[in-house]
Amino acid sequence: MTKALIIATDGFEQSELFEPRQALLDAGVEVTLASPKRDPIQGMEHDEKGDTITPDALLGEVKAEDYDTLVIPGGVGNPDKLRMEQDAIRLVRDFVAAGKPVAAICHGPWLLAEAEVIDGRTVTSWPSIRADLRHAGALVVDREVIEDGNLITSRKPDDIPAFNRALLAKLGLDARATA
Template sequence: MGKLTGKKVAILVTDGFEQVELTEPMKAVKDEGAEVEIVSLKSGEIQGMNHDEKGDKFPVDKTVDSVSASDYNGLILPGGVANPDTLRTNKQAVKFVRDFFDQHKPVSAICHGPWMLVEADVLKGRKVTSFPSIKTDVINAGGNWVDEEVVVDQGLTTSRKPDDLAAFNAKVIEELREGKHDRQTA
């Protein structure tokens, strides 16, 4: 039995996500027994990217308008530039992210994924990292940005880039295993 058996995890993503930032965390949590659902803005398939080259297409399990944070034990937010930039313009997607914080559930974001955390207004006073190009956005949203491989702050796990995936995945699993973070602030 895996460390995450009985846990259900959402990965919120849309076209233009960095493929390895979806596939590697998804494999890591599935290997530990978690059920994983890809949640997106539309049904059908979404387009992954390998940096600036098109990657594979992935089937969407649920649309953001048909789910609730209460359906899941945790949330993963992959990066890629286009993915979070599109997601953060969707009110339902932003509310979905914010609801995980309101419910004190683990949230993990890598690379440009923290743009969703900026939009959800959940970074005030938190220590976080991200891809360096969104550092100013994170700071302007009240986050304490640091240049570290992986940062965990009250159930929020963040990393900078695909090179950090091994450390990121280990902390994602650890935080999901711990579950609710009652001291977590929204």
């Protein structure tokens, strides 16, 4: 069975966690949500509080070798807080080093920059972090989804269908669940 790891904490953009998670579940993927804490984490719908979700594991308890893919939702607060978590940085580096798909949307690529895994890579993101990505050595373009090797990046919630299709296709799964 294919296994996916989603990493998130308070401030995640609700649609960017719940919709990819549901697409993976619909495709038969076993999904684990890891966070720096076990308490429910707060989702956001732009700048308004949204739903919460309870993590399945702590960041320090999960290893890249146990999963087939990593998903990093956006939201301003989520990746900004995760950039300060050494276990999150380790996970990103380990997934990239193993050549496993890493999918980051909106502000999620901030974590890719922090992990120093985008130098020479082509990515996209929310406009406000594009300069940070360029400073980390990435070529930044403005398209709904970019695939560069094992990296998949998207810009915003409107791009979620394309993001989900690219992720499922990278895993060799049926993307019709996202249509």
